[in-house]
Amino acid sequence: DAGVIQSPRHEVTEMGQEVTLRCKPISGHDYLFWYRQTMMRGLELLIYFNNNVPIDDSGMPEDRFSAKMPNASFSTLKIQPSEPRDSAVYFCASSSQGKGGELFFGEGSRLTVL
Amino acid sequence: SQKIEQNSEALNIQEGKTATLTCNYTNYSPAYLQWYRQDPGRGPVFLLLIRENEKEKRKERLKVTFDTTLKQSLFHITASQPADSATYLCAPEGEDGTASKLTFGTGTRLQVTL
Numbered sequence: 001d002a003g004v005i006q007s008p009r010h011e012v013t014e015m016g017q018e019v020t021l022r023c024k025p026i027s028g029h030d031y032l033f034w035y036r037q038t039m040m041r042g043l044e045l046l047i048y049f050n051n052n053v054p055i056d057d058s059g060m061p062e063d064r065f066s067a068k069m070p071n072a073s074f075s076t077l078k079i080q081p082s083e084p085r086d087s088a089v090y091f092c093a094s095s096s097q098g099k100g101g102e103l104f105f106g107e108g109s110r111l112t113v114l
Numbered sequence: 115s116q117k118i119e120q121n122s123e124a125l126n127i128q129e130g131k132t133a134t135l136t137c138n139y140t141n142y143s144p145a146y147l148q149w150y151r152q153d154p155g156r157g158p159v160f161l162l163l164i165r166e167n168e169k170e171k172r173k174e175r176l177k178v179t180f181d182t183t184l185k186q187s188l189f190h191i192t193a194s195q196p197a198d199s200a201t202y203l204c205a206p207e208g209e210d211g212t213a214s215k216l217t218f219g220t221g222t223r224l225q226v227t228l
Contacts, residue, residue, distance in 0.1 A: 004157075035218075041220075042203075042218055042219060042220035042221065043158070043203065043218035044218075045215065045216070045217065048215070056215065091157050091158075093157070099145065099146070099207070100145075100146050100163060100165075100207070102148070102160040102163065103148075103150075103158075103160060103216065104160070105157030105158050105159070106157050107155075107156060107157050108155075108156075108157050
């Protein structure tokens with residue numbers, strides 16, 4: 001398996017623009033997670049899905065952020081409008097188990113909002 | 115609120131020595147604790163999971179302990195090598211929800227020198 005695939009790897013945009021990050025989880029994994037990593041706050045869980053259904057979005061910072069999982073092999077994280085403080089590395093991870101499951105991370109999408 | 119503390123300063127160690135990294139958590143009663151390795155520009159990679167009823171777990175040169183009374187986990191790398199240089203993240207798991215809702219520490223950077 002190719003692992004978790006994220007795109008784009010790097011995104012530079014201007015404040016106010018819409019940003020869409022994409023993720024393809026490992027085939028057969030029922031859980032998908034979106035994390036954000038910054039130097040100050042480390043890795044923060046934004047939202048996770050189970051069988052394509054959002055289970056917990058309590059980590060989503062505000063209404064400008066939204067995530068979807070239209071099918072088992074694709075998820076998006078959208079920021080609209082983007083702000084400089086959204087600059088971070090966004091990771092997608094998937095897992096085949098619930099509690100105690102190992103997370104498989106993608107390589108991340110580095111977002112810079114000018 | 116839940117808090118995870120890892121040594122924020124880098125740990126420098128000589129090749130062949132044992133590296134010990136500390137993870138302390140508060141306001142938590144995790145059922146599991148996981149350790150991940152992260153290289154620059156890459157996503158975290160799972161290393162070990164230890165359960166609350168396990169005192170110690172080993173995998174090759176790695177050893178993890180879990181003291182639920184002290185609310186602390188120690189991560190040891192014996193016979194360290196320059197290839198072990200990376201950032202190591204601990205992630206206690208909460209009991210909320212059905213998935214591995216991990217909360218990560220900010221990580222400790224390990225540098226192994228010749």
